[in-house]
Amino acid sequence: MQLTDYIEPLMQGAWVTVQLTLYSTVLGAVLAFASGIGKLSRHRTINAICVAYIELFRGTSLLVQLFWLYFALPLAGSAIGIDLRLPPVLAGVLALSLNIGAYGAEVVRGAIASVHPDQREAARALNFTERQTLWDIVIPQAIPEMMPPFGNLAVQNLKDTALVSLISLGDLTFRAEQIRNYTQDSTTIYSMLLAMYFGMALVLTVLMRGLERYVTRWRRARS
Amino acid sequence: MNDPIIKFDKVIKRFGDLTVLDELDFEVGRGEKVSIIGPSGSGKSTVLRILMTLEGIEGGVVTVNGEPLWHEQGPDGLKPASEAHLRKMRAQLGMVFQQFNLFPHMTVLRNITEAPVKVLGLSKAEARERAEELLELVGLADQAQKYPHQLSGGQQQRVGIARALAMRPNVLLFDEPTSALDPELVGEVLTVIGRLAEEHDLTMLLVTHEMRFAREISDRVCFFDQGQIREEGAPEELFTDPKEDRTREFLKAVLD
């Protein structure tokens, strides 16, 4: 096996990693919004559910969550007669997004809370409903505050995808491990792996910066 | 006063142990322009904030247009107002804030059209037309597409006035509208408020430290002190011949 023979399986793995990162970051962002806003809700039940979710997933390790979803959930399901076997991709995306969602929820909550209360008063004086105030006035001003920490979470998420190789998902790390078992060429393989993750993280960082510039464009309008 | 548009009847307002308004009685007539003056902490903003439904009350009744603001009629007398009642009542009032409180993520035009579209249900075109007229009125017709941070404080406050007027309130509340402005920008805002006072039958309630302006535009001036109206009257009387020592001291301190 030559060095160039490594490229194709590694690229296949990288594509899986990209997809995992994309799906789980998007789903994670949706979860982060839902639970971050839910944590600020005055509705008791909604509030309790969101707090429980956030604390549970921040308080346990991603690896354990992944194993639980992939190995324990089907057993629990079969005990009560439901088929809860998840395909590895789904288990991977779910574990990653639930995790990033729980961390993201704190970011969303903090950013919403940081919008000046005067803005809510102005909205109230203009007779906006609470829902309109949240979505038209508060959240658009909170989003720029969320972007830098969200960027960090997305990169963190990319790196965390390596864990899904442990449930036999053919991501970049999994492919690298396969090649290494075959060739025993650890130095080359792991160096390539390092470089590829670094490259992907760089691209992701640039993309998140672009998104940040887009959502903060109103702040940069010049006279 | 017969048929006042605003009436405070023995209104009590507390913040914890601090009683800010202690059985305040206060009335404003339809179309009347009333200035509220007085030392800092005397409860001036609180009166406006209660009217704008930004602060609740602990006792007494506030009526707007003959209807209780913070209460509604229940089977056995008055009960605390629901959000629906507050929304209905709020539609009659508008407020101009000391810190402008414009929405920084919206253009000037959208600051003015957003509530008429979302709250009053105007079409975008109607709201835009209304906004353009108001921008003309406040002298900012050419600034519609700018964001608030691109404007001077005086311009921002004029947008704040246009934004409040776009909702067509019966009563407009001004809480120290020029106190956050650099001195050279105060004039342009006062000019706009003065023009409104002259040309509109809008009821105006103005908290201000601009004594000369208050004297020019007000039908009546109220001197607040420790949550009470210590003295009130026509501006010529109150400014030239105050009856109370406290009023005299206050005026002497601010006019010097």
Ligand SMILES: Nc1ncnc2c1ncn2[C@@H]1O[C@H](COP(=O)(O)OP(=O)(O)O)[C@@H](O)[C@H]1O
């Ligand atoms: N949210 C609040 N919590 C506690 N105290 C408050 C609050 N708002 C106002 N106060 C107090 O109420 C008093 C009257 O305030 P305010 O109506 O703002 O006075 P003014 O506008 O005349 O300066 C002040 O002593 C102020 O510290």
Ligand SMILES: [Mg+2]
């Ligand atoms: Mg005040």
